[in-house]
Amino acid sequence: MESFTGKLAVVTGGGSGMGRELARQLPTAGCSVATCDWHPEAVAQTAATARAGAADGAAVTAHACDVSDEAQVERFGDELLAAHARDHVDLVFCNAGIGGGASFVRDSREEWGRTFAVDWQGVYYCARVFLPLLIESGDGVLVNTSSVGGFWATGGPGMPNTAYPAAKFAVRGFTEALIEDLRTNAPQVRAVVVLPGHVGTDILANSLRAHGLPEPGQKSDVQVEGLIPPGARAGLIRAGLLAASPSAGDLRRTLARLTADFRDKAPLSAAAAAAVILDGVRSGAWRILVGEDARRLDAAVRARPHAAYDYTELFSTAPHPPARDPGAGR
Numbered sequence: 528m529e530s531f532t533g534k535l536a537v538v539t540g541g542g543s544g545m546g547r548e549l550a551r552q553l554p555t556a557g558c559s560v561a562t563c564d565w566h567p568e569a570v571a572q573t574a575a576t577a578r579a580g581a582a583d584g585a586a587v588t589a590h591a592c593d594v595s596d597e598a599q600v601e602r603f604g605d606e607l608l609a610a611h612a613r614d615h616v617d618l619v620f621c622n623a624g625i626g627g628g629a630s631f632v633r634d635s636r637e638e639w640g641r642t643f644a645v646d647w648q649g650v651y652y653c654a655r656v657f658l659p660l661l662i663e664s665g666d667g668v669l670v671n672t673s674s675v676g677g678f679w680a681t682g683g684p685g686m687p688n689t690a691y692p693a694a695k696f697a698v699r700g701f702t703e704a705l706i707e708d709l710r711t712n713a714p715q716v717r718a719v720v721v722l723p724g725h726v727g728t729d730i731l732a733n734s735l736r737a738h739g740l741p742e743p744g745q746k747s748d749v750q751v752e753g754l755i756p757p758g759a760r761a762g763l764i765r766a767g768l769l770a771a772s773p774s775a776g777d778l779r780r781t782l783a784r785l786t787a788d789f790r791d792k793a794p795l796s797a798a799a800a801a802a803v804i805l806d807g808v809r810s811g812a813w814r815i816l817v818g819e820d821a822r823r824l825d826a827a828v829r830a831r832p833h834a835a836y837d838y839t840e841l842f843s844t845a846p847h848p849p850a851r852d853p854g855a856g857r
Contacts, residue, residue: 642694
C-alpha cells in the first residue's frame with residue numbers, strides 16, 4: 528500500500544499514545560480515520576486534533592468502545608460505516624492495550640483477566656468484525672500491535688509479567704498464523720504484526736484507570752507497598768532510585784516519578800513510533816520492530832533462545848535493557 532490517500536482506517540486505543548498518533552498522522556496523508564477508545568473524552572480530543580491537520584477529503588470520527596466487549600466492537604463497526612458512508616474499511620490498527628496482572632501468583636484473577644481480555648480478546652473481536660470489511664476493500668491491511676512482550680515474557684530481574692506477555696504472544700502467533708490463511712483464503716488482505724519496545728506513552732497511568740485503581744499519589748500505604756514486588760524494590764534500591772528500607776511515602780513518590788519518566792524519558796516518542804509503523808505498512812513489511820531496544824532484544828532472544836530467561840547469558844554481549852513494564856508499546 529504505497530499511499531493512504533482516499534483510504535479508511537480503523538484505529539483502536541486512539542485516546543492516547545501510539546493510537547492517538549496513528550489517528551493523527553493518517554489524515555495528514557489523506558486517509559480518513561475512525562478511532563475508538565474506552566475513554567470518550569480522550570478519543571474526542573484525538574479526533575479534534577486530527578481534523579485540524581487533516582488533508583482535504585480526510586474525515587475523522589471518534590467512538591466510545593471497550594474492545595474487550597464483542598458487542599461494543601460490533602456497534603463500533605456499524606457506527607463507523609454509517610459515519611463514513613462506506614461499505615468497507617482499508618486498514619485496521621488493533622492497537623488498544625493495557626498492562627496489569629503482572630504476577631499470576633500474587634495478583635487477583637480479575638486484574639489478570641481484564642488485562643488479557645483487552646490485549647488479546649480485543650484483537651480477536653476486531654479481527655472477527657473487521658476482516659470481512661477488509662476483504663471487501665480488495666486491498667486491506669490488518670495491523671496487530673504485539674510487543675517485545677510477545678517474544679520475551681518478563682520485565683527483567685525481579686519483575687515478573689504474565690498477563691500482558693501471554694496476550695501479546697497470542698497476538699503475535701495469531702497474526703503470523705493469518706499470513707498463510709489470508710494468502711490462501713483471502714489474498715486481498717495481508718496481516719502485519721507490530722513489536723514495539725519502550726515507547727513514551729501513558730500506558731502505566733491508563734492501565735491503573737482501566738483497572739479502577741487510583742494514581743500512585745492517591746494509593747493507600749497497603750496498595751502502594753503491594754504494587755512494587757520485593758525483587759523490583761531491591762532493583763530500584765540498587766539503581767539508586769529508591770531509599771533503603773523505604774517508607775510507603777518513598778514508594779509513592781518513586782512510583783509517581785517512574786510513571787512520568789516512563790512517558791517523558793523514553794527512547795522513542797509515540798509520534799516517532801507511529802511513523803515507523805506507517806512506513807512499515809507502506810513498504811509491505813509483515814513484521815515491524817519499533818525502537819532500537821526492540822531490535823536488540825529480538826536479536827538477543829533469537830541468538831540465544833535457550834538463555835531467554837538467564838539474563839547474564841542472554842545479554843553477555845549486549846547491554847541489559849532497562850527494567851520496565853513490557854506494556855510500553857502503546
